[in-house]
Amino acid sequence: MSPILTTMFLGLLLGLLAGAIMQRSDFCMTAAFRDLFLFRSTTLLAALLVLVTISAVFFELVRNLAGTDSFALSVLGVPSLVTVLGGGLFGMGMVLAGSCVVGTLYRLGSGSRLALWAVIGIILGSALYAEIHPFWSTLKQLTSFGPQAVTLPQWSGLSPWFFVLALVVVTGLLILWRPQAFAPLPGWREVKGYIPPLYAASALAGVGTLSVILFGRSLGVTTSYTKVAAHLEQLLIPGHLAATAFFQMQKPVIFPFVPEPLTVGPGPTFDGIVVMQYPLIVGIILGSALSAWQLGEWRWSAAANWRQTSSVLVGGVLMGLASRMATGCNIQHLWGGLPIFSVQSLLFLAGILPGAWLGGRLLVRWVLLEKC
Amino acid sequence: MDKVRIEELNVYGQVCPSTLLLALREVNRLQDELHRGEVQLDIRTDNRYATATIPNAVRNMGFDAKVRKEEAGYLIQVCAARS
Numbered sequence: 001m002s003p004i005l006t007t008m009f010l011g012l013l014l015g016l017l018a019g020a021i022m023q024r025s026d027f028c029m030t031a032a033f034r035d036l037f038l039f040r041s042t043t044l045l046a047a048l049l050v051l052v053t054i055s056a057v058f059f060e061l062v063r064n065l066a067g068t069d070s071f072a073l074s075v076l077g078v079p080s081l082v083t084v085l086g087g088g089l090f091g092m093g094m095v096l097a098g099s100c101v102v103g104t105l106y107r108l109g110s111g112s113r114l115a116l117w118a119v120i121g122i123i124l125g126s127a128l129y130a131e132i133h134p135f136w137s138t139l140k141q142l143t144s145f146g147p148q149a150v151t152l153p154q155w156s157g158l159s160p161w162f163f164v165l166a167l168v169v170v171t172g173l174l175i176l177w178r179p180q181a182f183a184p185l186p187g188w189r190e191v192k193g194y195i196p197p198l199y200a201a202s203a204l205a206g207v208g209t210l211s212v213i214l215f216g217r218s219l220g221v222t223t224s225y226t227k228v229a230a231h232l233e234q235l236l237i238p239g240h241l242a243a244t245a246f247f248q249m250q251k252p253v254i255f256p257f258v259p260e261p262l263t264v265g266p267g268p269t270f271d272g273i274v275v276m277q278y279p280l281i282v283g284i285i286l287g288s289a290l291s292a293w294q295l296g297e298w299r300w301s302a303a304a305n306w307r308q309t310s311s312v313l314v315g316g317v318l319m320g321l322a323s324r325m326a327t328g329c330n331i332q333h334l335w336g337g338l339p340i341f342s343v344q345s346l347l348f349l350a351g352i353l354p355g356a357w358l359g360g361r362l363l364v365r366w367v368l369l370e371k372c
Numbered sequence: 373m374d375k376v377r378i379e380e381l382n383v384y385g386q387v388c389p390s391t392l393l394l395a396l397r398e399v400n401r402l403q404d405e406l407h408r409g410e411v412q413l414d415i416r417t418d419n420r421y422a423t424a425t426i427p428n429a430v431r432n433m434g435f436d437a438k439v440r441k442e443e444a445g446y447l448i449q450v451c452a453a454r455s
């Protein structure tokens with residue numbers, strides 16, 4: 001088998017694994033932020049902190065063993081202040097949609113009909129971004145921190161291990177101080193096949209590490225939606241597609257186990273994004289579906305009312321738009337960027353918190369509290 | 373002994389966090405009768421996460437909860453805590 005096909009096959013396995021874990025645990029990164037504000041619940045945020053801490057240790061180990069540079073630049077880009085806005089819009093979008101971009105994939109796999117509307121929204125939002133790309137890149141450049149500030153270690157000149165150890169100490173102290181915040185909710189064994197968030201977080205940090213070994217970068221899926229939008233434009237409005245600068249962009253990429261150099265870009269071509277993200281997406285949907293089927297709970301969910309359906313669609317559009325504005329979705333930033341102390345990801349985090357709060361207010365006020 | 377009345381709440385296929393919000397609203401509405409053991413609330417959902425959050429939330433409010441797998445999803449039964 002050619003190295004590209006092997007890489008794609010291994011990517012599919014990673015997706016299957018991630019999809020099954022997220023379905024079993026219902027490891028929802030939207031709930032993590034939303035429920036902090038709506039229910040004062042920190043269960044999933046605590047799990048996220050553990051995921052980031054374990055990933056930080058493993059990513060840095062892999063980087064040291066492989067002898068590579070920090071992989072933040074190629075993926076997350078030079079930090080700029082407007083990423084806070086992208087993060088905010090994303091946070092609002094994911095709460096309105098009921099799950100984030102990766103969340104919709106595992107929910108879709110387990111039969112959620114609403115998730116399908118979110119997927120349509122994300123594709124629309126990605127197409128929308130292509131239209132505002134020139135304006136947004138100018139804003140990004142105007143508020144840029146400069147290429148010396150991609151990660152905290154790089155910016156400060158301190159060793160990455162300094163930050164990794166600091167994070168390990170902080171997380172460790174929090175676990176000692178508030179062990180019940182990290183423990184599974186009582187009664188979790190009542191549901192067959194349930195994986196408590198903390199265990200899921202550890203397993204997903206493992207999947208992320210395998211992704212870093214396989215692709216030289218952490219898990220990501222959103223550029224694929226832009227590609228789907230590009231394919232649709234190619235069918236419907238090919239002249240417009242050719243005239244849109246955003247879709248012509250291509251950057252070189254090197255995967256550790258693929259000898260030939262590839263490129264990645266949002267245009268409708270076979271490139272590194274197809275190699276890396278398509279199998280992952282298919283894997284997450286399939287892994288979740290198989291897991292749900294094995295537990296005897298796979299079925300198409302009932303249709304929701306129009307209010308909820310439109311909220312999910314609008315949330316999807318916001319997520320598609322925002323993940324391009326912020327050069328990545330929450331999974332890329334929180335699971336991939338925070339463990340390497342990417343400044344861009346910290347800015348995203350600064351935005352997603354108020355965004356999720358606002359999304360929660362809108363959801364409760366306008367979408368849910370109607371008689372169902 | 374008086375018969376326990378069963379109130380039903382079906383939350384299928386809805387956007388998160390409807391399940392928990394609606395469940396808490398029902399629990400609040402029925403809380404006096406639930407405490408006295410006159411009512412049991414049966415919540416039916418296809419949301420796996422709710423099978424962890426609802427029992428946790430109602431236990432913190434002083435009730436008892438049981439989760440059971442059903443054909444179409446999960447049944448979460450909320451009743452008075454046994455002392």
